[in-house]
Amino acid sequence: MFDFSIITEWLNNLLNSFLPGWLTTTIECVLIGVGLLLVYALLALFYIYYERKLCAAFQCRLGPDRVGPWGLLQSFADMFKMLIKELISLNHVDKFLFALAPYLVIIASMLAFAVLPWGNGLQIIDFNIGIFFLIAVSSIGVLGILLAGWSSNNKFTLIGALRSGAQMVSYELSVGLSVLTMVVFAGSMSIGDIVQAQDHLWFLFSGHIPAIIAFIIYLIAGTAETNRGPFDLPEAESELTAGYHTEYSGIHFGFFYLAEYLNLFIVSGTAALLFLGGWMPFHIPGWESFNHIMDYIPGVIWFIGKAIALSFVIIWFKWTYPRLRIDQLLSLEWKYLLPINLFNLVLMVLIVVYGIHL
């Protein structure tokens, strides 16, 4: 596979050759930040369009098709609308926390976004606890949601926020445990190493039954983590109007909206990286020429393609199933997913210890 670190190294050396070290670092940081934000925003816009089109297809409709060819510019129009909308200031809210909440949510999702590996060497940072970092920062989001619900001084948002808190804390366990299962299998927490270990065969296929169980649980828990249907209780529109972000308007609402879609990408991206080999092409051991052809497709496309395909499944869930009730949601996690997950982890440890894997 083409190694992107060649380009980044070259750029680093080029800048270093005529600039002092501190300026190089600053410029690189700015470049990375701008690039990250750009990709973040564009992906969110794509996801909004993607979900609307998919949902329309499920519902025998056409979806957006008026703005631009095939409605492609619809999300851009929506974004501009969101940007120029008035930020309605409310009287009886805790102004500081109310304003802080959307930033917490979006920062959490951006931080998690930053460690995703896009291709060989195309990664902002690859450190030895990468996957741990990803789980840690993505949990900050729940703080923002709780703050949003609490500071709005509204009973609906409060109920939404508390539901969200209960849900996130519970499902974090399942996400963590299924990630842990795969970490045990890969033998490393570094994202680069995990992807590299799937060089020959993706973990979903090489990890036997535990990997498949972990994959299914991860998808369920990940859907719940992103507050999407059938687990969209925090913002159950028919119960709580819009849940924790009922009182938000303009770009503050836009932040929640963006973060929700990007979390969808992050969850499916992480699933792709843990189970479907990240940016690794599809390889079948022994089929050399087939593997060679697969290698021609760039890693970035592999990664985004896998993430989008997994997002399709999650979106499919949302537009098919009715919503669970809060007690059913929690009992699903604590009575079913968690015990299965713990058992699965032990199973995986046994497989690794006795070396009975491909």
Place this chain on the structure above:
Amino acid sequence: MANIKDIVAERFSQASVEEGEIMMFDIPSEKVHEFAQFLRDEKELAFDYLVTIVGMDWGERLGCIYYLTSTEHKTHVAFKTSVEGREHPAIPSISDLWAIAGIFEREVYDFFGIIFLNNPDMRRLFLSVDWVGYPLRKDYDMNDKANEVSIENERQTDDTYEYTMKDGKIVKTEHAVFKPEDFVVNIGPQHPATHGVLRFRTAVDGETIKKIDVYMGYIHRGVEKLCETLAYPQTLHFMDRLDYFSAHNYHHGLCLCIEKAANIEVPLRAQYIRVIMDELSRIASHCLFIGTFCMDLGATTMLFYTLRVREQILDIMEKTCGARMTFNYDCIGGVMADLDPDFVKDVKDLLATLPANIKEYNKLFTGNVITKNRMIGVGHLSRKDAISWSVTGPSGRASGWACDVRKTDPYSIYPELDFEQVVMTEGDSYARFKCRVAEIEQSAHIIEQIIDKIPEGDYCAKVPKVLKLPEGRWFQLVEGCRGVFGIYIESDGSTKPYRLKIAPPCLPLAAVVDHITEGQKIADLITIGGSLDYIVPDIDR
């Protein structure tokens, strides 16, 4: 009928009888509670279903007419009572005998100012707390200066009032609706799940519901009062605007009542058309129910699948009636216009696509694990409670109460038709849902039988241009899409009704919510509300 008269005469010698289509007793006001209890509890009478309470202003006297039905013997009876004096008219309450009576009495109090003694909740039902006057009294001041539109916040009360008789004087006591420590969430009046402008003040403990106070009247339009100022054919238009999904059925009901009073023979063709239209509306209405109910549960996609069928029905109706809602199609003596030439073909197309659609609904939604978890055992309503709360229609039948008027008191050509009354016994939300799905099939079955047999002939009988009804009172029940729809007309011989009372099915449906949600979760309130399927304009009128 004579039997009822004898049994009553044995116990209540003072009750005078008025024979008519429904036997009516005249009871002195102080005996009302005793008499009602006797009618309900006497084995041979067993009038356990309170259809409606009609408030009346007879000029000199104010009073009420109670319509009762025995679910066991399939008999009807009515009794009326009246009191003198317009200052503080008071009648003993029967709210301890029938759960729904409390709400019916509040409505009468709201419109006529009759106080029901010992009813624990004597607030106004539809009008705001500071409303001046009682609008359905004949001497009501219609001047808009008396009740100006308020620009203040909505006035509301946190107390209920109870009036009791002590030493010959009426004493008023206040009870707080909620305890001070209750966490009260306002669900509505603007809320996606209340299906209209209805408000539930919900006391919750975490996610568990402790108590609900239903607040109605946001779209009260005074239809009954308006009808008193209009000629009979003009009153028909309002029927479209109550339960807009059973527009045809409601029209049918009022037409039947007026035709019965004026002795008008409806041509057979018109009767066939009316029945087909009724059943088409029922299919459309139940389809919409399935869609919106699924949406309440979070399954948005189902809405589009069910609207597909409804759309097809609306297209059929548009071709014939010229409208997609508020059809105003049935008229006194028949229907407004003849069927569209394509009608039969279109209906057959619809019938051909229905089974596949229903199969798809069941596949996508009914059999789903989450769906079952959300609905089975949620909002259980027993048969006894369903009768006590007058919960009719599919919701009542899901509780095991065979209350379909098309079977119990058949009208039009229904006696000749072969169809089954869908009755289930579980009484939970799932049963209410399945009951409606099954009713779609039954309605389709009815249409199938008669679509090829629509007789030739007039679609409307000759009706005098100025229609006067003879003096008297008539009561007619029809099966709307959501339950039993009753029409009471009292005529003084003029061209306008002296009193036109609408007994809607949705008022009990909304009133029963508090009873069946207690101890359930907030999300269950949405499920239960959705499965009862009330329509707010029908509640408020």
